[in-house]
Amino acid sequence: LPLLLKAILLHLASGSYHPFHNGFYYNHIMNDNSDEQDKVDYFSGSRLVVEASRDPVYSYNGANVTLPCRYRYEPDLGPKRKIRIKWSKLRDDYTKEQDVMVAIGKTYVAFGDFKGRAHMRQAGEASWHEASLVISDVRLKDDGKFRCEVIDGLEDESDVVDLRLQGIVFPYQPPRGQYRLNFHEAEQVCQDQGAILANFNQLFQAWSEGLDWCNAGWLADGTVQYPIRLPRKPCGGVHLAPGIRSYGPRHRHLHRFDAFCFSSALKGEVFYLDRPAGMTLEEAKQSCQDAGAEIARVGQLYSAWKLAGLDRCNAGWLADGSVRYPIVTPRANCGPAEPGVRSFGFPRKGRFGVFCYRER
Numbered sequence: 003l004p005l006l007l008k009a010i011l012l013h014l015a016s017g018s019y020h021p022f023h024n025g026f027y028y029n030h031i032m033n034d035n036s037d038e039q040d041k042v043d044y045f046s047g048s049r050l051v052v053e054a055s056r057d058p059v060y061s062y063n064g065a066n067v068t069l070p071c072r073y074r075y076e077p078d079l080g081p082k083r084k085i086r087i088k089w090s091k092l093r094d095d096y097t098k099e100q101d102v103m104v105a106i107g108k109t110y111v112a113f114g115d116f117k118g119r120a121h122m123r124q125a126g127e128a129s130w131h132e133a134s135l136v137i138s139d140v141r142l143k144d145d146g147k148f149r150c151e152v153i154d155g156l157e158d159e160s161d162v163v164d165l166r167l168q169g170i171v172f173p174y175q176p177p178r179g180q181y182r183l184n185f186h187e188a189e190q191v192c193q194d195q196g197a198i199l200a201n202f203n204q205l206f207q208a209w210s211e212g213l214d215w216c217n218a219g220w221l222a223d224g225t226v227q228y229p230i231r232l233p234r235k236p237c238g239g240v241h242l243a244p245g246i247r248s249y250g251p252r253h254r255h256l257h258r259f260d261a262f263c264f265s266s267a268l269k270g271e272v273f274y275l276d277r278p279a280g281m282t283l284e285e286a287k288q289s290c291q292d293a294g295a296e297i298a299r300v301g302q303l304y305s306a307w308k309l310a311g312l313d314r315c316n317a318g319w320l321a322d323g324s325v326r327y328p329i330v331t332p333r334a335n336c337g338p339a340e341p342g343v344r345s346f347g348f349p350r351k352g353r354f355g356v357f358c359y360r361e362r
Contacts, residue, residue, distance in 0.1 A: 071150035280353025
């Protein structure tokens with residue numbers, strides 16, 4: 003046994019073992035040319051401190067956003083070698099979903115959907131070093147938690163920034179009726195409507211703003227839930243408090259429900275067209291094309307209603323074959339007494355106006 007122990011110690015002392023880099027070997031991606039003399043004593047007594055934004059950072063679809071993060075040493079012992087900064091996107095349970103970017107000095111590599119959209123902010127304060135992440139052309143699925151990780155040799159400190167997109171959650175049923183979508187189909191119908199499946203935080207925010215919907219729908223994490231403001235018998239019972247009712251995780255292939263979709267601000271505008279005799283769906287699509295636009299999707303109409311104040315008491319076709327209209331200021335002959343997007347369902351016949359969407 004002493005001989006075995008001695009062999010292990012000699013092997014470790016030889017330096018032939020692989021250093022641990024938090025599961026990520028950066029030298030496979032970029033070359034760190036630091037000289038040996040720049041290697042800092044890991045046990046100098048200087049503590050690495052990383053600090054990110056305590057409050058959520060709000061943005062919207064298509065915008066540019068900065069996720070604040072900075073670091074310093076306590077006490078500051080002067081210039082350090084080039085450290086590594088790693089940004090990752092997290093799931094709601096704080097496990098890693100995907101790598102976003104790795105940076106050493108001014109050299110960085112972005113990954114996946116963040117290629118060409120993510121870079122480091124270079125400015126910094128006298129006592130702090132900059133580690134902030136800049137994301138351009140924010141996308142709907144960027145919403146969520148990001149980890150800022152600073153790696154200095156054996157030291158590894160991190161903090162988390164919560165990026166939240168301003169937008170709207172809307173329930174969606176396909177033309178063939180209620181509870182027809184498995185999880186993957188729900189993902190697709192939201193995408194078809196210019197949206198994505200909502201996450202729990204987005205649904206909770208919508209509930210706090212008044213969303214009350216008795217039909218259960220898929221969320222992005224594979225759970226099935228629904229928001230209730232006014233408890234009633236068909237919606238979990240009259241004795242339950244208002245809140246988000248949950249069926250928990252469901253089988254993503256076998257179980258079928260509706261979908262809760264999330265859409266954010268538009269890069270263009272939604273507008274209404276009509277003819278004296280109305281239009282069929284095909285005529286409506288052509289009218290939008292003639293106007294240099296396309297027929298609007300459901301998510302675009304909801305976004306225009308919620309975020310741009312679109313108010314129109316005229317029913318119009320949408321791309322999925324439904325007929326709807328947005329009301330900001332309730333009034334006579336325009337539906338219920340609350341603001342909202344009214345729906346006529348999916349009429350097989352009939353002539354209506356049309357809502358079009360045009361990029362700016």
